[in-house]
Amino acid sequence: MIRVDDVSFRHPHTTDDVVKSASFSVANGRIAALLGPNGSGKTTLFKCIAGIWKPRGGAILLDGTDTASLSFRERALLLAMVPQDHTPPFPYTALEAVLMGRAAHVGMYASPSSADVDKARAALETVGVGRLADRPYTRVSGGERQLILIARALAQEAPILLLDEPTSHLDFRNQHAVLSMVRRVAEDKGLTVLMTLHDPNLAAHFAHQVVLLKEGGVIADGTTEDVLTAERLEQLYGVGIGVMTDTERRLFYPAS
Amino acid sequence: MKTRIIILIILCLPLTALDAAAATITWRDKTGTDVTVRVPVRRAVLYETYELLPVTGAWDRVAGISRFALENDLLRAVKPDFSRAINSAGSAMDVNAEALFRLRPDVIITWSSNPKAVAFLRARGLPVIAVYPESIAELYDVMRLQGRLFGKERKVKAAIAEMERIFSLIRSRTASIPPNGRRRAVWIGGKPTTAAGRVGVTNDLFRIINLENAAGSIAGRTADVPLERIAAWNPELVFIWGNARYGAADILGNPQWRHVRAVKERAVFKAPRWSVWSPRIAPIALWMASRAYPERFRDVSIEKTIDGFYRKVYGIPYGKVTRIAN
Amino acid sequence: MAAPLLAALFALFLGAYGMSPVQVLAALRDGLSGIDSPETAIILDIRLPRIVLAGLAGMALATSGATLQAVLRNPLVDPFILGISSGAAFGCALTIGFAPFIPLQAAAFLGGGLAVLIACLVARTGDGGMSRLSLVLSGVIVSAFFSAMVSLIKFFVEPMKLQSIVFWLMGSFSLAEWSQAHSAGIGILLGCLPVLLLRWRLNVISMGDEEARTMGVNVSRKRIIFITAATLASTSAVAVSGIIGWAGLMVPHLVRMLAGPDHRRLIPLTMAGGATFMILADTAARNMTDFDIPVGIITAVAGAPFFVYLMKRNGKESWGR
Numbered sequence: 079m080i081r082v083d084d085v086s087f088r089h090p091h092t093t094d095d096v097v098k099s100a101s102f103s104v105a106n107g108r109i110a111a112l113l114g115p116n117g118s119g120k121t122t123l124f125k126c127i128a129g130i131w132k133p134r135g136g137a138i139l140l141d142g143t144d145t146a147s148l149s150f151r152e153r154a155l156l157l158a159m160v161p162q163d164h165t166p167p168f169p170y171t172a173l174e175a176v177l178m179g180r181a182a183h184v185g186m187y188a189s190p191s192s193a194d195v196d197k198a199r200a201a202l203e204t205v206g207v208g209r210l211a212d213r214p215y216t217r218v219s220g221g222e223r224q225l226i227l228i229a230r231a232l233a234q235e236a237p238i239l240l241l242d243e244p245t246s247h248l249d250f251r252n253q254h255a256v257l258s259m260v261r262r263v264a265e266d267k268g269l270t271v272l273m274t275l276h277d278p279n280l281a282a283h284f285a286h287q288v289v290l291l292k293e294g295g296v297i298a299d300g301t302t303e304d305v306l307t308a309e310r311l312e313q314l315y316g317v318g319i320g321v322m323t324d325t326e327r328r329l330f331y332p333a334s
Numbered sequence: 335m336k337t338r339i340i341i342l343i344i345l346c347l348p349l350t351a352l353d354a355a356a357a358t359i360t361w362r363d364k365t366g367t368d369v370t371v372r373v374p375v376r377r378a379v380l381y382e383t384y385e386l387l388p389v390t391g392a393w394d395r396v397a398g399i400s401r402f403a404l405e406n407d408l409l410r411a412v413k414p415d416f417s418r419a420i421n422s423a424g425s426a427m428d429v430n431a432e433a434l435f436r437l438r439p440d441v442i443i444t445w446s447s448n449p450k451a452v453a454f455l456r457a458r459g460l461p462v463i464a465v466y467p468e469s470i471a472e473l474y475d476v477m478r479l480q481g482r483l484f485g486k487e488r489k490v491k492a493a494i495a496e497m498e499r500i501f502s503l504i505r506s507r508t509a510s511i512p513p514n515g516r517r518r519a520v521w522i523g524g525k526p527t528t529a530a531g532r533v534g535v536t537n538d539l540f541r542i543i544n545l546e547n548a549a550g551s552i553a554g555r556t557a558d559v560p561l562e563r564i565a566a567w568n569p570e571l572v573f574i575w576g577n578a579r580y581g582a583a584d585i586l587g588n589p590q591w592r593h594v595r596a597v598k599e600r601a602v603f604k605a606p607r608w609s610v611w612s613p614r615i616a617p618i619a620l621w622m623a624s625r626a627y628p629e630r631f632r633d634v635s636i637e638k639t640i641d642g643f644y645r646k647v648y649g650i651p652y653g654k655v656t657r658i659a660n
Numbered sequence: 661m662a663a664p665l666l667a668a669l670f671a672l673f674l675g676a677y678g679m680s681p682v683q684v685l686a687a688l689r690d691g692l693s694g695i696d697s698p699e700t701a702i703i704l705d706i707r708l709p710r711i712v713l714a715g716l717a718g719m720a721l722a723t724s725g726a727t728l729q730a731v732l733r734n735p736l737v738d739p740f741i742l743g744i745s746s747g748a749a750f751g752c753a754l755t756i757g758f759a760p761f762i763p764l765q766a767a768a769f770l771g772g773g774l775a776v777l778i779a780c781l782v783a784r785t786g787d788g789g790m791s792r793l794s795l796v797l798s799g800v801i802v803s804a805f806f807s808a809m810v811s812l813i814k815f816f817v818e819p820m821k822l823q824s825i826v827f828w829l830m831g832s833f834s835l836a837e838w839s840q841a842h843s844a845g846i847g848i849l850l851g852c853l854p855v856l857l858l859r860w861r862l863n864v865i866s867m868g869d870e871e872a873r874t875m876g877v878n879v880s881r882k883r884i885i886f887i888t889a890a891t892l893a894s895t896s897a898v899a900v901s902g903i904i905g906w907a908g909l910m911v912p913h914l915v916r917m918l919a920g921p922d923h924r925r926l927i928p929l930t931m932a933g934g935a936t937f938m939i940l941a942d943t944a945a946r947n948m949t950d951f952d953i954p955v956g957i958i959t960a961v962a963g964a965p966f967f968v969y970l971m972k973r974n975g976k977e978s979w980g981r
Contacts, residue, residue, distance in 0.1 A: 125870075128870075128874055129873065129874065130870045130873060130874065149878070150873050150876050150877060150878045150879075151876040151877075151878070153874075153876070154874060154875055154876025154877075155876070157874070158874065158875075159871070159874040161870065161871055164867075164868075164871070165868075167730075167733040167866045167867065167868070168735075168866060168916065168921030169920070169921055170863065170920075170921055170922060171920070171922075174863065174920075174921075174922045177863075178863050178864045178867060178875060179875060181861070181864045181872075181875045181876045181877055182875065182876030184860070186858070186861075187857040187858060188860070189859075189860045189924050190860065230875075234875065234876075240874075428815065525834070525835065526835070527834050527835065527952060551950065552950065557950065557951050558834065558951055558952045559676070559950065559951055559952050560675065560676045560834065560946040560947075560952045561706050561834065561835075562675045562676040562677040562702055562706055562707070562946075563676035563677070563950070565677055565698065565701070565702055565706065566676055566677045566678060568698075579821065588837075589701070589705050589837075590701065590705045590706050590837060592701060592705075593697070593698035593701045
């Protein structure tokens, strides 16, 4: 479970809060999407939850524990992150890259055991790129690399999964393919998922819960049906929104 | 009309006198440049070969000197307060250009190992003579040059004569040694693995003393060689440059050298911290000869002979300078 | 992995003294059984300590380079970029010139450590992190500063001490002896050991501060450990052999191209590769000509073209893109 409690953040040497008293919760096993326009503080809030940045005020609780009191390792056992941008520093193989997700489980002076390697391989299979295990992950497509990073997060075996704009570098087909896989795996393993998204339609299709963030503040938080309406989205993006509905889904589009 | 011409001639006479007094000499220096200098020189700057100053006695004609000269034992012994009148102008390797210009030198003697400095000063119109004596004959030339610069040719000639007297003494004792009877010696420098080759003043000294330069296969002045090569040469004598940081004890005590003949026979000697570009190279040679072939110099009192040299060339007893340690 | 031993064996047979292989083996046998002769002195007191010192220094520089490349996520980094070697040089020059009672190793470590500390402080950004680029830039600045300070010291030091500083700045193993191998060996082994033990964590750290933190690694603490270890190893080498360039940059890169970037393999192979490389380079330095060429020239002349060739052959992959 993720609970964000009155969290504020401002960059050092600035006077304005980028995140202003944000509060929301994500229940166990739920998939939540964080939506907001550019500059809404989405990524900042995300990094605070992931433990990369320290909030100026408020608390973040993972499964009931205040993250401020956790060591990096303890936090990694609760929460795994898939970054939006990743520049490979060296041509590690996909397996070596995924294996790094086991860091919280491997002793300080030790190297990963064969059990760790097995779990890494299994994670690659789960996301569907098992065949790339021995390929340098610099020599794969952008989409495949994204899958490898997701496998790395899965190998970490943490109950909470955070994804930062998981579809931003993916093509039209892969956006859906990757998010369906995430949803399937989350349901299989009972993971709690929070992802930032820029496309409300993806949120509509794949998330149980949606949180809208505008100018650093939460303006809506609830189930997808309740929160994702044309009015709300107009309020969020500041542009007219049109809706198309059929039996299976709703589609939002900017209407001038 | 006639009176006017006579007055004109009389007025011109002083001019001719002026002309005669201002002579010049031209010298081809080590960089191959012909340098012309007006003599006698009045404001010389000596970065090198300053140990000739006590010979020429031209203290009042020197405006600047190397900073290393200020600590020189010979200069301080001959003229203890010389540093008050003569300023430091940096050293041959780090020329202080501004200090130099302020001294308004009419000649600068430095070494040729800093070509950039030489070119820099010449480009600004200063007369620079670059020297690097690589033989005793060349050293004599440089000494005679100083004699001409200061108008003290006779004093230099006398000093050279004294040097030759000592060299003759050495030759008289060692010339009869057959080639296969010569001892093998090596002169090492700043690093124990830097050996003097078959070019240079030290090699000339070996020749006078009739020593074989164990490092004779080195074609140049000096070379840094692997320690193994020195072990392979197996010299019977080792002479250490006076300004080296280490001493004879360091070589004698170093286990890496233990099988070298010179170490086994304890024939390792450190030269005094005297310049080798100076008349003092003669007493150095005598000392080296007495260490190389002690049996041939038993009847010669090295101390007395050196003392005699100092008195004749510099007018001071040997005791007043830093003596040779071993 | 056995390469350094092979290289050492090879090097043992080559030398200016001119001994045939039979003589070398005889000398070894004699020396080990306590017999003393000129040949045993050559082998056991001149050649062997030099080979061992070259191997240790090569291992130290290469390992230090690999560690820094991982921590700074930049294959173009080595002990010198961060200013470590210039700082070590400064520390040594200071003690040689003015305080000879301070052991050289300690002075080198303090100097190198000071340089790294300044470089890190200068590069620190507002939120406590350190951007990769600014660290490299500040390293370059610190390096230049300490080099200038060494030049300054040279002016204030008397000629005899000046020689020591100058000779030792031109990296060479020509005066190698056992005492140096002992004193440097301690620092080098102490520096390489933590890196060897923690080598898998280097993989994680190379992923970047943010990601490594979310994977559970205390990046700030590990970075201090790794940089300190790299500093200790490289400054210990610099203190005995002077500044030798290129090895810390090239060997890890070469090994990475041949064996992949996983540090579980990379670190031990780099240690072996660095030792082998330096032993071979030094053997060339003392045998190619009548003279004893400073080994830094060999490492540069041999390393640069070979490196370019490998880069061209592997193409973009060699940069990890």
